[in-house]
Amino acid sequence: MIRAFRQLDVTLGSGTLAGVTDGKMPLRAIVATTASKTAAALSRAAGRGDGSVIGGWIGLKIDPDLLAHLASGRAVALVSGTNGKTTTTRLTAAAVGVLGRVATNGYGANMPTGHTSALAKEGHTPFAVLEVDEHYLAQVIDATRPKVVALLNLSRDQLDRAKEVAMMAQLWKTALAGHPDIRVVANADDPLVVWAASASPQTTWFSAGQRWQDDSSVCPESGHPIERANGDWWCVGCPLRRPAPQWVVEEDGVIDPRGDWHLVKLQLPGKVNLGNAATALAVAGEFGVRPIEALPRLSRVASIAGRYAQVDRDGRNIRLLLAKNPASWLEAFDMADRAPTLLSINARDPDGLDTSWLWDVDFAPLRDRPVLITGDRAYDLAVRLQVNQVPFQHVHTFDEALAQVPPGRLEVIANYTAFQDIRAVLDRVN
Amino acid sequence: MNDSTLRIVWIYPDLLSTYGDRGNMLILAHRAAARGIPVETYEVRSDMQMPTTADIYLIGGGEDGPQALAAQRLITDGGLNRAVAQGASVLAICAGYQLFGHSFFAKGTKCAGLGLLDITSDRGETRAVGELRGDIDPRLGLPPLTGFENHGGRTHLGAHAAPLARVTGGIGNDGQTEGAWYGKIIGTYSHGPALSRNPALADLLLRWSTGADRLAPLDDTWAERLRGERLTAGLPA
Numbered sequence: 001m002i003r004a005f006r007q008l009d010v011t012l013g014s015g016t017l018a019g020v021t022d023g024k025m026p027l028r029a030i031v032a033t034t035a036s037k038t039a040a041a042l043s044r045a046a047g048r049g050d051g052s053v054i055g056g057w058i059g060l061k062i063d064p065d066l067l068a069h070l071a072s073g074r075a076v077a078l079v080s081g082t083n084g085k086t087t088t089t090r091l092t093a094a095a096v097g098v099l100g101r102v103a104t105n106g107y108g109a110n111m112p113t114g115h116t117s118a119l120a121k122e123g124h125t126p127f128a129v130l131e132v133d134e135h136y137l138a139q140v141i142d143a144t145r146p147k148v149v150a151l152l153n154l155s156r157d158q159l160d161r162a163k164e165v166a167m168m169a170q171l172w173k174t175a176l177a178g179h180p181d182i183r184v185v186a187n188a189d190d191p192l193v194v195w196a197a198s199a200s201p202q203t204t205w206f207s208a209g210q211r212w213q214d215d216s217s218v219c220p221e222s223g224h225p226i227e228r229a230n231g232d233w234w235c236v237g238c239p240l241r242r243p244a245p246q247w248v249v250e251e252d253g254v255i256d257p258r259g260d261w262h263l264v265k266l267q268l269p270g271k272v273n274l275g276n277a278a279t280a281l282a283v284a285g286e287f288g289v290r291p292i293e294a295l296p297r298l299s300r301v302a303s304i305a306g307r308y309a310q311v312d313r314d315g316r317n318i319r320l321l322l323a324k325n326p327a328s329w330l331e332a333f334d335m336a337d338r339a340p341t342l343l344s345i346n347a348r349d350p351d352g353l354d355t356s357w358l359w360d361v362d363f364a365p366l367r368d369r370p371v372l373i374t375g376d377r378a379y380d381l382a383v384r385l386q387v388n389q390v391p392f393q394h395v396h397t398f399d400e401a402l403a404q405v406p407p408g409r410l411e412v413i414a415n416y417t418a419f420q421d422i423r424a425v426l427d428r429v430n
Numbered sequence: 431m432n433d434s435t436l437r438i439v440w441i442y443p444d445l446l447s448t449y450g451d452r453g454n455m456l457i458l459a460h461r462a463a464a465r466g467i468p469v470e471t472y473e474v475r476s477d478m479q480m481p482t483t484a485d486i487y488l489i490g491g492g493e494d495g496p497q498a499l500a501a502q503r504l505i506t507d508g509g510l511n512r513a514v515a516q517g518a519s520v521l522a523i524c525a526g527y528q529l530f531g532h533s534f535f536a537k538g539t540k541c542a543g544l545g546l547l548d549i550t551s552d553r554g555e556t557r558a559v560g561e562l563r564g565d566i567d568p569r570l571g572l573p574p575l576t577g578f579e580n581h582g583g584r585t586h587l588g589a590h591a592a593p594l595a596r597v598t599g600g601i602g603n604d605g606q607t608e609g610a611w612y613g614k615i616i617g618t619y620s621h622g623p624a625l626s627r628n629p630a631l632a633d634l635l636l637r638w639s640t641g642a643d644r645l646a647p648l649d650d651t652w653a654e655r656l657r658g659e660r661l662t663a664g665l666p667a
Binding site: 156164214217218223225353354355356357358359360379380382383384386387388 | 444445447448449450451452453456457460475477493499559560578580621622623626627652653655656659
């Protein structure tokens with residue numbers, strides 16, 4: 001139930017009622033699809049959400065196999081992991097779009113209700129690219145019979161309730177072992193991901209780097225320490241080690257499996273998004289899309305449900321970065337310009353109620369810029385920054401923050417509900 | 431290193447560091463340095479020998495598997511027991527607190543602990559998750575405890591362990607008492623960076639390990655604001 005909040009709090013999507021049902025679907029599925037779309041439209045009309053959850057919920061009540069029926073006949077790619085799912089899904093959908101229409105859950109509604117809504121809304125499309133919450137990957141694989149599954153990374157997230165990270169890797173491993181026909185595209189730099197993907201006989205490896213390593217210092221197979229050097233890693237007690245990747249980020253581009261280097265021009269900031277783009281190219285490559293065809297489409301992606309969005313207000317250029325857990329905070333520091341920075345922390349249900357993770361983040365990279373803090377749990381952050389020797393100023397509102405910084409760039413880094421609060425102040429920017 | 435240097439060991443961060451446990455080491459080092467006390471910190475992994483001559487030992491929370499493994503290795507190593515016998519101070523959190531007792535349960539199995547606290551732990555019927563508050567044993571002379579707890583265990587105190595606090599909110603050991611202390615060992619279910627909300631507890635550990643009767647006051651404006659917020663969070667206005 002807690003996770004459902006996260007789904008409900010998504011941005012306004014533009015859905016159309018005029019869908020097309022697949023002529024081969026059973027009558028029950030057709031009825032369910034229609035009911036699903038009607039509910040979604042009502043939800044939007046009532047201003048209660050974007051309908052990305054409610055429609056799927058009703059459709060699945062009428063036909064529990066609706067997701068399977070809707071996925072049937074489409075070439076499906078699933079994207080899962082702790083961080084980067086929404087962005088990588090958007091980039092992958094853009095890349096696969098070279099080949100034809102793609103249905104996708106572009107607004108982060110990443111559980112089966114969201115998948116059902118997304119597929120019902122788009123009608124029949126030859127392709128679907130779906131972001132999947134890591135807890136639901138096995139279930140969604142069973143329902144959608146994907147051609148490709150992309151595994152990005154696994155790290156601690158929402159600590160007061162999430163499963164232990166290694167247990168998540170085990171769930172993935174079991175799910176993939178039951179589907180040897182699926183092509184797995186996986187991050188060679190994350191030991192937990194490599195271990196999970198090793199259950200699959202068909203794996204394409206990409207190297208997108210791993211900035212956060214504290215959850216994979218122990219081998220999931222043998223329990224021995226994992227050693228690291230120069231981007232390589234290996235278990236000291238068993239054969240698990242970094243596989244040779246076919247897709248590699250190098251400088252500001254990506255090397256493909258043939259060894260050709262492609263310049264990647266993105267509007268999205270940071271090395272992290274270069275890695276996400278490499279992943280998208282690798283997944284699209286499994287569908288036969290060549291990098292040269294996909295790259296222009298990737299460069300047109302500017303923001304994703306508010307993430308990376310830039311807003312000009314009162315002479316300030318505000319950029320929004322979402323950071324939900326220690327790994328994504330490190331990535332946000334990498335993306336952020338050396339400019340005044342507002343940090344906002346909440347601990348509501350969708351964020352996890354526990355702020356302990358703040359002590360797993362090293363905020364030292366922010367010492368060279370003015371830092372402002374706000375949010376429900378600003379005091380937790382204040383104590384953390386004091387010990388971290390990062391000077392800061394506390395503000396009560398976003399407008400107060402704006403007034404405190406000079407004209408120019410203001411970087412905003414916030415966790416989930418804090419991010420949504422600030423987006424609301426900025427008229428739900430996408 | 432010289433004899434005036436305060437040495438802090440963080441025990442097995444590779445096994446027991448699920449919830450920001452690093453924070454306690456950072457806070458103690460910060461508060462020592464702010465008083466001009468030279469300080470060194472050591473992160474001792476589970477494949478390393480445990481030093482016996484440090485002043486403060488910190489052990490954190492974790493899942494059942496790593497908890498059982500940590501207890502096994504600490505018993506085999508023996509260094510921590512020697513350090514405590516020589517008068518070292520200890521802050522043991524959550525899973526680390528449980529393994530300081532005689533026994534605890536991990537993955538349904540009863541496991542032997544270090545026997546350094548007169549406590550035993552078993553499984554509760556429900557998981558304790560949320561804000562934890564309590565009035566600390568007056569003999570320690572500290573203001574109320576505030577923390578966040580997240581554990582499935584229940585802990586029973588023997589005659590040689592005193593409750594760290596009487597619970598005023600949350601569960602702690604059993605809904606009545608929270609944590610335990612004996613000598614210079616403090617155990618608590620306030621998980622992760624417990625000292626961030628309890629700077630006076632951090633200073634108690636520093637006083638125990640330096641022998642100082644009092645320490646120069648620090649600017650704890652933000653910690654006090656945090657305490658004020660958390661000690662009243664969720665209570666009727």
